[in-house]
Amino acid sequence: MNEFLLMEGNExxxxxxxxxxxxAYFGYPITPQSEVMEYLAEQKTEERTGMIVLQAExxxxxxxxxxxxxxxxxxxxxxxxxxxxxxxxxGISYLAAGxxxxxxxxxxxxxxxxxxxxxxxxxxxxxxxxxxxGDYRTLVLAPSSVQxxxxxxxxxxxxxFKYRNPVLILADGMIGKxxxxxxxxxxxxxxxxxxxxxxxxxxxxxxTPNRRQNIIKSVELVSELQEENNRIILAKYERMMAEDVRxxxxxxxxxxxxxxxxxxxxxxxxxxxxLARNEGIKAGLFRPVTLFPFPSVRLQKMTQRIxxxxxIELSSGQMVEDVRLSVNGKIPVEFYGRMGGIVxxxxxxxxxxxxxxINTNK
Amino acid sequence: xxxxxxxxIKPENLVYKKSSVLTDSLLGYCPGCGHGTITRLVAEVIDExxxxxDTVGVSSVGCSAFLFxxxxxxxxxxxxxRATAVATGLKRVCPNKFVFTYQGDGDLAAIGTGETFHTCNxxxxxxxxxxxxxxxxxxxxxxxxxxxxxxxxxxxxxxRDIKQMGNPFRITExxxxxxxxxxxxxQAVHTPAAVRKAKKAIRxxxxxxxxxxxxxxxxxxxNCNSGWKMAPVQANQWMEENMFPYYPLGDIKIDGALVKK
Numbered sequence: 001m002n003e004f005l006l007m008e009g010n011e012x013x014x015x016x017x018x019x020x021x022x023x024a025y026f027g028y029p030i031t032p033q034s035e036v037m038e039y040l041a042e043q044k045t046e047e048r049t050g051m052i053v054l055q056a057e058x059x060x061x062x063x064x065x066x067x068x069x070x071x072x073x074x075x076x077x078x079x080x081x082x083x084x085x086x087x088x089x090x091g092i093s094y095l096a097a098g099x100x101x102x103x104x105x106x107x108x109x110x111x112x113x114x115x116x117x118x119x120x121x122x123x124x125x126x127x128x129x130x131x132x133x134g135d136y137r138t139l140v141l142a143p144s145s146v147q148x149x150x151x152x153x154x155x156x157x158x159x160x161f162k163y164r165n166p167v168l169i170l171a172d173g174m175i176g177k178x179x180x181x182x183x184x185x186x187x188x189x190x191x192x193x194x195x196x197x198x199x200x201x202x203x204x205x206x207x208t209p210n211r212r213q214n215i216i217k218s219v220e221l222v223s224e225l226q227e228e229n230n231r232i233i234l235a236k237y238e239r240m241m242a243e244d245v246r247x248x249x250x251x252x253x254x255x256x257x258x259x260x261x262x263x264x265x266x267x268x269x270x271x272x273x274x275l276a277r278n279e280g281i282k283a284g285l286f287r288p289v290t291l292f293p294f295p296s297v298r299l300q301k302m303t304q305r306i307x308x309x310x311x312i313e314l315s316s317g318q319m320v321e322d323v324r325l326s327v328n329g330k331i332p333v334e335f336y337g338r339m340g341g342i343v344x345x346x347x348x349x350x351x352x353x354x355x356x357x358i359n360t361n362k
Numbered sequence: 363x364x365x366x367x368x369x370x371i372k373p374e375n376l377v378y379k380k381s382s383v384l385t386d387s388l389l390g391y392c393p394g395c396g397h398g399t400i401t402r403l404v405a406e407v408i409d410e411x412x413x414x415x416d417t418v419g420v421s422s423v424g425c426s427a428f429l430f431x432x433x434x435x436x437x438x439x440x441x442x443x444r445a446t447a448v449a450t451g452l453k454r455v456c457p458n459k460f461v462f463t464y465q466g467d468g469d470l471a472a473i474g475t476g477e478t479f480h481t482c483n484x485x486x487x488x489x490x491x492x493x494x495x496x497x498x499x500x501x502x503x504x505x506x507x508x509x510x511x512x513x514x515x516x517x518x519x520x521x522r523d524i525k526q527m528g529n530p531f532r533i534t535e536x537x538x539x540x541x542x543x544x545x546x547x548x549q550a551v552h553t554p555a556a557v558r559k560a561k562k563a564i565r566x567x568x569x570x571x572x573x574x575x576x577x578x579x580x581x582x583x584x585n586c587n588s589g590w591k592m593a594p595v596q597a598n599q600w601m602e603e604n605m606f607p608y609y610p611l612g613d614i615k616i617d618g619a620l621v622k623k
Contacts, residue, residue, distance in 0.1 A: 052454045060444070061450075065447050068450060069455045070451075071448075072456050204418045205456075206435075206459060213436055215437045215439070
């Protein structure tokens with residue numbers, strides 16, 4: 001089956017997890033991403049690949065089930081939306097501290113509080129600043145299409161095992177619920193227990209006489225040793241910044257003005273670039289694909305030729321802070337966002353581009 | 363790793379030695395506390411069953427947070443109250459491993475109540491060792507859900523007022539009522555006879571995992587002489603006189619059937 005299928009983003013993510021050879025999914029229903037667990041259940045994954053699918057009693061329990069499975073060296077994935085992701089923050093902090101690989105997906109909806117079930121990008125701060133207590137980060141991938149919802153699952157698994165760190169796929173209700181054509185890679189085999197023991201010598205696979213105990217833990221009461229633990233995970237984040245920053249540029253070679261947007265906002269802005277170019281405005285799009293690590297170095301380099309930047313988000317303005325930190329005051333950075341689940345139209349953004357950016361930064 | 367035995371002791375006279383599944387780390391428990399005995403029993407059972415390399419423990423938050431330093435098997439340290447959820451994830455992907463949690467009353471019966479109930483209701487094939495000393499030991503003697511009426515703790519300096527704080531929580535009886543629990547018992551380790559019984563119960567909880575019957579829950583009522591502000595002997599006496607009437611010892615459920623009283 002190596003042909004295009006028409007699927008919604010949530011289902012594509014679920015199918016990609018099966019194909020990536022995932023061992024377990026734990027979750028709790030929440031709109032707009034319940035289709036992930038529904039699809040997995042319908043697929044009878046235990047028969048198809050042996051993948052475990054379990055509906056937990058809460059997001060708090062589900063994230064700790066992920067900890068148990070990931071700590072045993074298994075590929076474990078969990079999905080939710082804002083309110084559920086908030087409940088998981090305790091567990092995510094322990095996953096990062098215990099260096100447990102796993103894939104998380106947040107199909108964002110509008111907040112704060114119970115908010116709305118419509119799309120939003122308001123969890124950017126939570127996703128990129130760690131989210132839970134303590135000094136840690138998760139690597140964050142932001143898909144902008146159904147195809148990327150599928151592609152980013154095996155990528156996220158690879159990165160999570162490369163760094164022994166949780167990797168978060170940060171999408172929103174629009175990408176999750178939208179249907180597009182999508183192509184999947186062939187089925188990857190799930191690793192056998194012996195392969196896991198060989199590849200992941202840190203996993204709790206049972207203490208054999210020829211090795212010491214494997215302990216997945218985060219407690220360390222001696223300050224000097226705890227600081228050393230902090231340095232170890234900090235070094236991983238520095239390595240991520242050096243090796244795994246991802247972004248996409250569209251029409252940036254000759255651009256005077258740059259729109260910076262990620263995920264579904266970037267989809268809209270792609271159209272804005274076409275509309276602007278039709279009117280003779282040399283606009284380009286810069287789309288961060290990893291939100292942490294943020295593609296700061298590249299963005300800073302672009303300020304040498306770009307006159308001004310407009311950041312578009314489905315929030316009150318969160319990523320714009322990273323854009324401003326990257327640009328460091330060299331050129332003006334403007335912001336426009338919609339909230340409450342409202343998605344701006346390309347013409348609306350084009351008007352903002354003209355009024356906020358071009359007329360004031362000629 | 364063989365334990366060094368004094369050359370003074372002839373092999374035929376050896377009646378007891380430290381299990382090789384117990385590490386040489388110093389125990390962090392207070393002198394006189396039951397935790398040290400319970401930890402030893404778990405290690406001895408793993409040793410005697412020959413399942414060291416097939417066992418993964420899940421430690422919790424509280425006095426036993428450093429359990430992985432004492433028992434020489436692979437371990438995962440769970441967040442406060444979440445041990446049974448961690449054990450669920452672990453056992454589901456490693457069904458051939460013996461998985462156990464070791465939790466205190468604050469961990470299992472307060473912050474982890476939701477995880478405890480649902481793990482027991484799903485009938486996860488794991489062992490839960492639940493040490494009930496009626497107090498938060500490690501944090502410094504605060505009231506636990508299991509604290510007895512009138513008992514003085516650092517957050518109930520005038521005694522637990524059940525009108526305000528509710529009644530001491532007999533969670534084990536409630537868990538026994540769930541179809542997912544297979545073996546439920548309440549034990550103690552304050553006398554040699556109680557220690558032998560508790561060890562049998564711990565062994566049963568591990569053996570049951572071969573039957574895939576569901577959760578085996580061993581509650582051990584224990585003393586906290588530091589938190590109770592008593593000498594160890596006095597604490598054990600107080601436990602017999604006050605804890606045991608409210609938390610009666612004995613089997614509650616065997617092989618999935620409630621024990622008739």
